[in-house]
Amino acid sequence: LLVGFILLIYGAERFVEFAVKFSKRLNVPTILIGLTVVAFGTSMPEFSVSLISAIENHNDLAVANVVGSNIFNLAAILGVCALVSPIAISKTCTTRDLPISLLGAVLLVLFGKTVGFLNFWTAGILFICFIGIMTLQIRESLKERDNNNAEVTENGKPLSLLLISICILLSLGAIVLGGTLVVNSAIDIAHAFNIDERIIGLTIASVGTSLPELVTSVVATIKKQNDIAVGNVVGSNIFNIFFILGFTGMINPMVLSKGSINDSIFLCIITAIFFIPSFKNRLGRIWGG
16 A cells, blocks of 8 residues: 555556656646646546546545545645645635535535436536636646746756656556555555545555645745645635546546535535635634634
């Protein structure tokens, strides 16, 4: 399990690093890289674990990993960050990103209560929403286009697109291998201690796959980069539900158990509570606690 987490986190970090270099070599705007490549890269651990779990028909682990990660992101990561230093919350986060994040959690509860599972159609709705959200964010961001023509180098030597591509593929390989190890190890632990797979997904798996977000947000808070600290977490939550569960559900239908529905309801409550300090554009230490 630990080896799996190390491979996931290391692979995700290297994936982001080389994907950004690849994008810069192709002269893609920096803001676009942040919204797509970096967001996808930091969510690769959750994506890998949930996809492999779904393919192997471990539905509770697949859903609990995403829902648990989202709960951990809001309650634990932003809680810790606010205790370290009060966080300013942007108006965009309050009026656009948080409502979208809440919508994702509400849709999960709605699908669970009515249909009872994520199939090609219900998961497809999530995925279509994801495409719409990304299109909206990209269009807004491209208004402030930032063309970066800097040459990508390593120790003063230009990196070729072929070498960067190989590094990206190796990073993805580490992520897939790490995800497989985490899923299989988590299932073995659950069976060895006679614990429900959903509980393993909500605890060990979700915390482990959220480590990149934890490190990123805490460091950003210390450096007073509040937009990164909050945006990283809320953006990850949006990505997790709409992309990961949307894509995974279309590949392999997943039953939404009663436990998963209850977890999603709790996620709705946590997200709704976060609106209170966001309206004051500040997450202080009391709210963080």
